Amino acid sequence: MREVIIDLLPEWKAVAKSAKKLDAWWEHLDGLRTNFPLGYVDLDDGLLAPQGIIKKIGEMSGPEAIYAAGVGQHQMWAAQFIQYERPGAWLNSGGAGTMGFSVPAAMGAKVAQPDRIVWSIDGDGCFQMTNQELATCVINDIPIKVAIINNSSLGMVRQWQTLFYEGRHSFTDLQPLPGPEFVPDFVKLAEAYGCLGIRVRTEEEVEPAIKLALETNDRPVVIDFIVSREAMVWPMVPQGVGNSNVQYARDHAPSWDEE
Ligand SMILES: Cc1ncc(C[n+]2csc(CCOP(=O)(O)OP(=O)(O)O)c2C)c(N)n1
Numbered sequence: 001m002r003e004v005i006i007d008l009l010p011e012w013k014a015v016a017k018s019a020k021k022l023d024a025w026w027e028h029l030d031g032l033r034t035n036f037p038l039g040y041v042d043l044d045d046g047l048l049a050p051q052g053i054i055k056k057i058g059e060m061s062g063p064e065a066i067y068a069a070g071v072g073q074h075q076m077w078a079a080q081f082i083q084y085e086r087p088g089a090w091l092n093s094g095g096a097g098t099m100g101f102s103v104p105a106a107m108g109a110k111v112a113q114p115d116r117i118v119w120s121i122d123g124d125g126c127f128q129m130t131n132q133e134l135a136t137c138v139i140n141d142i143p144i145k146v147a148i149i150n151n152s153s154l155g156m157v158r159q160w161q162t163l164f165y166e167g168r169h170s171f172t173d174l175q176p177l178p179g180p181e182f183v184p185d186f187v188k189l190a191e192a193y194g195c196l197g198i199r200v201r202t203e204e205e206v207e208p209a210i211k212l213a214l215e216t217n218d219r220p221v222v223i224d225f226i227v228s229r230e231a232m233v234w235p236m237v238p239q240g241v242g243n244s245n246v247q248y249a250r251d252h253a254p255s256w257d258e259e
Pocket residue numbers: 070071072073074075096097098099122123124125126127149151153154155156157
């Protein structure tokens with residue numbers, strides 16, 4: 001190892017000297033950052049935008065917290081809209097796509113580091129694969145906080161059906177929106193397990209609910225955030241094409257100077 005590093009040093013110095021060659025590349029990247037900043041739009045169905053809720057959870061819980069996500073749109077937004085500053089603060093199954101990962105991952109993190117706030121940012125689909133572990137949490141005193149980003153659908157799959165299958169939504173709508181009946185009722189389910197269950201449907205309810213969750217540490221908390229199902233994850237790369245076909249928004253892609 002030592003010998004390799006000694007040999008590598010002069011090579012690295014030569015590369016570092018020519019770093020100026022990267023100026024044009026950085027300029028290009030800065031241009032992309034200016035023209036395509038991270039953001040989201042409010043929806044016109046009167047329901048909450050999921051991205052703003054996730055952003056707020058991150059802001060109110062801070063960089064010392066741990067965040068675990070499921071698989072789908074909420075996973076992508078949790079990656080984008082929470083400011084991570086520490087290794088190990090962001091737990092997710094990445095490309096493995098393990099629906100149901102979030103609750104058990106959050107439980108493990110909370111047992112390992114009980115003094116940290118641990119959030120499971122979960123989808124309404126994913127949560128239904130492992131929510132029974134709330135029993136384990138209550139019995140063994142593992143007070144995780146679960147934020148269900150409840151878009152009443154298997155949102156990630158639905159987004160593809162909207163964009164690439166002419167809006168033919170096949171088996172991705174999980175329940176009628178916006179209620180008043182919920183299938184299942186996640187607040188009742190949380191209470192059935194002995195957790196604190198909170199439902200959030202309006203902008204004004206978002207902050208107080210997160211605050212109450214942060215103050216409640218004697219049992220797990222489940223917040224059922226009822227959000228729009230029309231929100232989409234951007235940017236995205238459609239199936240079967242290369243990354244240079246990335247779409248920034250619907251019908252809106254950066255133009256690349258092909259060399
Ligand atoms: C076990 C399993 N089944 C199906 C899929 C395909 N899949 C990826 S995301 C997704 C939807 C997840 O829905 P939800 O948890 O509500 O998240 P949302 O996209 O709505 O945020 C599905 C079905 C998968 N990754 N794993």
